[in-house]
Amino acid sequence: MITNRRHVRRGTVAALAAVTAGVLSLAGAGTAGADPAAATDTRQIASSELGDDYRITLTAERTAGDEYSASVRLRVYTRSDGAWQQSDSAVVGEPEGWFWYPLTGKGAVCQFSTSSSEPAPIDVSLLLTPSLGCSLPQHFTLEEGTLHAG
Secondary structure, eight states: OHHHHHHHHHHHHHHHHHHHHHHHHHHHHTTTTOOHHHHOOEEEEEEEEETTTEEEEEEEEEOTTOSSEEEEEEEEEEEETTEEEEEEEEEESSTTOEEHHHHTSTTOEEEEEEOOSSSEEEEEEEEEETTTEEOOOEEEEEETTEEEEO
16 A cells, blocks of 8 residues: 555656646746846845835845845835836845845845935845844945945
8 A cells, every 4th residue: 555655656746747847848938048137036125215205125136047146236216207217226245145045035134224314324134044144234325316335
């Protein structure tokens, strides 16, 4: 009886693998020759609005070709003709210096503080890994729609 269960389980796993391979090949068929940057996975991990003047976002961007590493980008948007338009951006930490899964999981943002003063201080601390904990805070200032590190 145990042998039969193992045989059924192996058959199910093999069938599932075949279906998955077929789905992946169909999904990849439409992306041949596509821009690799367009295929990069991105996730907004935090945002803040400072009145009607600024919207600030933190976005995790997975490194193309590496499922584990990522960059984080701080973006600033200002209102123009009733719509938000990006006015500036800055990389948080080192490019490709973060781990994708901690950045996109629970507790990824340890600190994200903004202020509506001019210049506006922005502090960012992100989860390195669950065992390492949070990064040291990185400081930015926002002045008239432009980010300054430090």
